[in-house]
Amino acid sequence: MTVVPAQQTGGGGSSGLYDVLELVLDRGLVIDAFVRVSLVGIEILKIDVRVVVASVDTYLRFAEACNRLDLEAGPRKSPGLPDMVGELTESGARGKSKGALSGAAETISDAFKQARGEGEGEAESRPRPRKTTAARRKEEQE
Amino acid sequence: MSTYVYAITASSHPALPEGMGGVGEPPLPVRILKEGDLAAIVSDAPEGLRPKRRDLLAHQNVLAEAGAAGSLLPMRFGSVATDDASVTGVLAERVEHYKERLRALDGKVEYNVKATHVEEAVLHRVMAESPELRALAEANRKAGGGSYDDKIRLGEMVAAAVKAKEGEDAAEVQRALAPATDAVSVGPESTGWLVNVSFLVDRGSAEEFLAAVERARKSLAHLELRVNGPLPPYSFVEPGPAEPAGTTAGADAGAE
Numbered sequence: 001m002t003v004v005p006a007q008q009t010g011g012g013g014s015s016g017l018y019d020v021l022e023l024v025l026d027r028g029l030v031i032d033a034f035v036r037v038s039l040v041g042i043e044i045l046k047i048d049v050r051v052v053v054a055s056v057d058t059y060l061r062f063a064e065a066c067n068r069l070d071l072e073a074g075p076r077k078s079p080g081l082p083d084m085v086g087e088l089t090e091s092g093a094r095g096k097s098k099g100a101l102s103g104a105a106e107t108i109s110d111a112f113k114q115a116r117g118e119g120e121g122e123a124e125s126r127p128r129p130r131k132t133t134a135a136r137r138k139e140e141q142e
Numbered sequence: 143m144s145t146y147v148y149a150i151t152a153s154s155h156p157a158l159p160e161g162m163g164g165v166g167e168p169p170l171p172v173r174i175l176k177e178g179d180l181a182a183i184v185s186d187a188p189e190g191l192r193p194k195r196r197d198l199l200a201h202q203n204v205l206a207e208a209g210a211a212g213s214l215l216p217m218r219f220g221s222v223a224t225d226d227a228s229v230t231g232v233l234a235e236r237v238e239h240y241k242e243r244l245r246a247l248d249g250k251v252e253y254n255v256k257a258t259h260v261e262e263a264v265l266h267r268v269m270a271e272s273p274e275l276r277a278l279a280e281a282n283r284k285a286g287g288g289s290y291d292d293k294i295r296l297g298e299m300v301a302a303a304v305k306a307k308e309g310e311d312a313a314e315v316q317r318a319l320a321p322a323t324d325a326v327s328v329g330p331e332s333t334g335w336l337v338n339v340s341f342l343v344d345r346g347s348a349e350e351f352l353a354a355v356e357r358a359r360k361s362l363a364h365l366e367l368r369v370n371g372p373l374p375p376y377s378f379v380e381p382g383p384a385e386p387a388g389t390t391a392g393a394d395a396g397a398e
Contacts, residue, residue, distance in 0.1 A: 022338075028219070034221045059294045069269065
């Protein structure tokens, strides 16, 4: 099970770091009399995070996943039966090690790496259309 | 020279991080500007400041250091005043407001929780709940995976079911964790997570809150919960909808 340390101040693991920096950038006190630095580079990062559900890539991937899923799960059962819950919980725990839905975690870390790259160089480098992980995966399949 | 502002705090704060490294390369030293009962934690502002990782971290580290020792109002990253005098001017002008916020947030920290679905587990769950989806998946499998259109149809329905589940689970996470907290602030939505919510937690209740997180991890096993904290109260510096103005100051001081 992937557990992000609950006690964390000031950076550490990469996804935890991203999660905290999102707060540093988006929340906190804003005072009209002060100016704020341009966040151009960061807007890109946010757009990159928006990848999943409504796309053909996602549909195809889900369809494939459902195929594999039923084979692994064996004979299907009616929903709502008590033993179903047990099985779901079990497989849920197994699933934990496989990462989050739709490679979102992957994408976040990609986006973060990109932000870091741009950060060390020039934060406001041109927004360029980036392919999502799913899009790349699809291309590989074709 | 313009002035970078990290936070506003009380001038009586017991461990102001004077001299600590702040933003800039090399890091500019943190200074303290006092104005009556209030103090601003500042440094010189570097030329051409941008939201670089190093500077974001420096900002966060100064706040974490100062926040561990006493109540403060964290500024959003990148707040720059024309000079020191304009910072103390703002402190003087809004002294009562900031003092009230510092009192309201005294002894409290923010925990941010983000959740994502564990793909395999959530697919199990939506399939288990929908005979229609199972029938469709089975038909596809029998047809050797199904045609492109079949796959799209199944995938689209599964995606819709997962999307609906996101909404349910977001509410569920909030319901599971809110009781141990003083206030809740829902962060911006994104498909990078299905829940992005911050909780204001009394330091004395932190253990209780983290225990609730562990319970939620067990009962919502198809979710991955990422918890970050204790953090300075970024999401609670101004009274929001979840925390109407005037209800927090002192009111819950003895409640925990």
